[in-house]
Amino acid sequence: MNAKPVSPKQEVWSIEAALEWATEDLRKRYIEQPRLDAEVLLAHALHTTRIQLILEAHRILEPSELARFRACVLRRRTREPVAYICGEKEFYGRSFQVDARVLVPRPETEILVDTVLRRIGSSSLSLCGLDLCTGSGCIAITLAREWPTTVLYAVDISPSALEVAHENKLRLGAHNVVLLEGDLFKPVEGYPPFDLIVANPPYIAQKDLVDLMPDVRLFEPYLALEAGEEGLDKLQQIIVESPRFLREGGFIAVEVGRGQAECVKDWMESVRLQEIEITYDYTRVERIVSAMRH
Template identity: 40%
Template structure:
């Protein structure tokens, strides 16, 4: 006799807890294999799970426990700002902290007269650029990444979500520096983890997220240094910079911006967990 959805979930929760994995993975995987919404799942808890689906679910569950492969790599998607994005081994899996960056940026941008030009540096799967464009269609949004594989994912997401974004393969700002272009906002969630912290990361991150998107030299500050040092050539007169940061990097990134833009207003914003997570700067002339 086939197990019910409730029985499958109960067994999977215990299995994951026993192996020190997140129990919520069970529900995400089962939703994926059943092709159910969360509401459907809750309504069908007494429904039997077909054997073929149960076996495929069990195989993914075992692989996650054995290797640490992120559930998003098994399902091929992740939710961000209420939308579904394709993800794979070539891009960083979007985090809730980045949603907070987007939300803060939207709040700031909405106060300014439109239209504005926005550049997303190190776009990865494109979640920042695409979300900004879809939430504020008047924005003219460009995005870049050094990884051609990451850009392929970003373009796929932009097409699927019908977001008009201009993408370029670029090492940080390099492709824009000699174009004579100006942007009202430069936003980035760059690599900011120090190589010395590599062994402290969970296997679901260090063994599967691309190193290009995770680690940076200079104690994790190299990407900020690169972007900020070139920003004067691209940032409009009243332009803004917005960065996601590691929770101990606020003062350092603030100082980098002040060294380059001495008259700028630079704020360090905490995330929902009370940790420094965003640096937002307004250029003053």
């Protein structure tokens, strides 16, 4: 028999009862995945795993545990992202620190990493790569861990975002990542050409900001989202300038928004990048555009 949902003011309640209360509370507020969010938040509050919640479903929670969980649920009611409440987000099998200084890493960005690994190949390569708009550092750090002998330069215009990236670099032992502050290619002017350029830049059009989910619109950093009237400003700058910073035989891959891939492909062709490939995400949106410089 399932435990009945209870009021958070009730002093004695089990793990399952707490989950049912939180699930119903979040559902009433039109949260998309109320049960999943409730489980993740309770696991965070108890410093345990979601599997352990199932195994201990009938355990009675301590008052301090209840208080922590209720505080998490109250924050989620406001549509604050679960990743910000928990202070971390898994990306490519690793846990990254995240907060309101950086975007929450998305599953579709893992496809960007997959594309780079698939098209470049061996982990024994000693390359020099550049990650633009690094944010939390999830792309650069993931590639650095997959390729231990490669050096990755990670650039962001936001000093506060770089603070988060630095914490993740230390947290995940990515000693082959170099963090640089500045706008796109400016910090690497005069550097030798790179073997790899990768970027997940801002690509939301100004007019579309109001239509974003409240979780994104109200909490994630505007600087990392908006990119001009059509959302293409940063993507165009990256593609047009990339040949100056990419060696012959080098590879570039960028994440793009819905409906932007063909435009990015045209820019790549205009600067004579070749072997252009468009990769779809899990919802069949053209999400990654990649190419070689010959």
